[in-house]
Amino acid sequence: MPPLMHGTLPMTARLEPWMESLVQDPELCKELLSDYGSPLNVHDYSSMARNVAELRDAAAVHDIDFQIYLARKANKTLGAIDKAVAEGCGVDVASFNELDQCLRRGVSPESLIVTAAVKSRALLKLAVENDVVLSLDNTDEVMDLLELTTSDGTPVPVALRLASSNAAIAPTRFGLSAQQWLDFFAQIHSPEVFSIVGVHFHLNGYSGEQRALVLQESLEFADALAQLGHKVKFVDMGGGIPMSYLDDSQQWSGFWEALAEVPEGDESLTWKSDRLGATGPQASTALYPYHQELIRGPWLEKILIARGADGSQTVGQMLNARGIQLRCEPGRSLLDGCGLTLSEVAFTKERNDGVSLVGLHMNRTQCRSTAADFLVDPILIKASGRHANDRSPYSGFLVGAYCIEEELILRRRFEFPQGVAKGDVVAFPNTGGYLMHIIESASHQLPLAKNVVLDGANASLDDIDQVGAGH
Incomplete structure (x- = not known):
């Protein structure tokens, strides 16, 4: 019909x-x-089980330790939390309320990570009190934590958000370079306050190739932290895992081809001939690719088989050699x-x-x-x-x-x-x-x-x- x-x-x-x-x-x-x-x-939420399984199956082929954290910011319902936990996933939270709701919902602290771009004192305090891993973005957050904690308590579990130094990766507002982090922690006189358990990064867009590069950089950073006495347990590559809303690639490409030919003022396709972000320097951030060929499991597979600069090991082998868990924080891909x-x-x-x-x-x-x-x-x-x-x-x-x-x-x-x-x-x-x-x-x-x-x-x-x- x-x-x-x-x-x-x-x-x-x-x-x-x-x-x-x-x-x-x-x-x-x-x-x-x-x-x-x-x-x-x-x-x-029944589709979430399939989406989780696609990612896990790809990781299982390489026998890596792998965990998925639902990006809570993608959907505020408590039912989504319940389903993620029922599927054995953790939850990535980005605010005091998101963390508070998860804890009250019965999500175990070890199944949570705080990745908020800006962290209030109340959020930091709640995470510390419940032994929830904090992904630290900058040195001011570290100093806030030092004021909230003491050296005679249990070390606060943290992950350091890494801003890539690779010239092939676009500049990011998230995190600091590995060298900035290493220099900063070399100057701190109370390292026993922190337990650096992870490296975390956030990349814009959906490129698997870029994630493979930054994963290798993250593992090198983990090696440097190990020399300082920190046992990194995981590397978290954040979200941006592709999924596809459309099955027909020709409909997707055909629309953009036609829109590019529409004269200014012609409203046959869009309001006031709006280009929908398809032109200009911000096009890559204005558009979500509603049709993508490589999604979830096959996309993750390509990352895990990518080889390092010397070609000796794949990303999957690098993770296994160090005994480091790979984590990710999908939103759309789990809620597809x-x-x-x-x-x-x-x-x-x-x-x-x-x-x-x-x-x-x-x-x-x-x-x-x-x-x-x-x-x-x-x-x-x-x-x-x-x-x-x-x-x-x-x-x-x-x-x-x-x-x-x-x-x-x-x-x-x-x-x-x-x-x-x-x-x-x-x-x-x-x-x-x-x-x-x-x-x-x-x-x-x-x-x-x-x-x-x-x-x-x-x-x-x-x-x-x-x-x-x-x-």
Whole structure:
């Protein structure tokens, strides 16, 4: 059956079976929105087991010690924590509340790591009190820790965030070079306060080749720390593990090829001919590659078989030779297939120059990450009732609730071959990783979207939306 909604140039989403069942049940979708409001984030975490297994299977081939930590910032639900722990994963936290909720949820301290880019004193204190590993980013954080701890207590477990010195790696705001760390710790007179148990790094983008290079650099840093008496137990390569929202590579490449040819001011594909970050110096950071060929397990496999500069050992062999665990902190890749967002159509109208608009009961922060746009096609679910049969083909843009001209839910143009009407439902597939929560806003005092966990036709609020969430 042809879709009821698609981009002028389609980008067809890959759907999990539970998503297909939900969007084929208009009455359930309407009931959920009636009960919990629009928009609504719907979760089913069953896909996480498959995603975890793909990574673990790749690591097992090389017989390396390997652990996965769910990037909590990618999805705020407590159900995601529960599922990650049930799958034997740890959790990467980035704030006091994230750490506090995990501890209250019963996540063991040894299964947690704090990687916050900016760490409050309260966060540092909570981590120290619970013996949770802290990934230290800079020397000011070290000095804060020295003020919070004493040399007669248990050493604080820390990982040092490494900023690569490799000229092939782009500059980063995260961490310090190995030499900066070594010079700093050589000057500290209370080294017994710290137990340096790990090396951690954060790379922008999704390059496996770059991660292989920085993993080798991290292992060399671990060797230098060992000479100072520190036993490094793990190297953590952070997140950025690829996954793919689309199965059709030609749809993905074809869209960008066509968009590059659109004249300025032509709105046949995007609002005001928006290039969606595809041009200019910031293009690489403005776009998330919604179609990728090499994902999860095969991507990790290429890293582990990469060889060092002298060609004598692979990355996997280097890890094994040192007895060092490899860790990673996926967000999207673990949450692939775990979430979908529903929204109700509020109105249809025309801009005063005749461009057609479809208004939704949501705002643009509720289906958006830090990338330029959400680049898969939503799904239209027709409502029954008085608007069901009064329809004609429609072409236009999705707009939201904020009182600004640029309040676009998505900036691509969409086609509705059988029309669209007030009361219909628009489903945004695969929004569980970053797209629901990372920049959501309650501006205008509009409420944040509720989060429900779906079990067949039964839905229940996630505990994050209950009174006293996480306590």
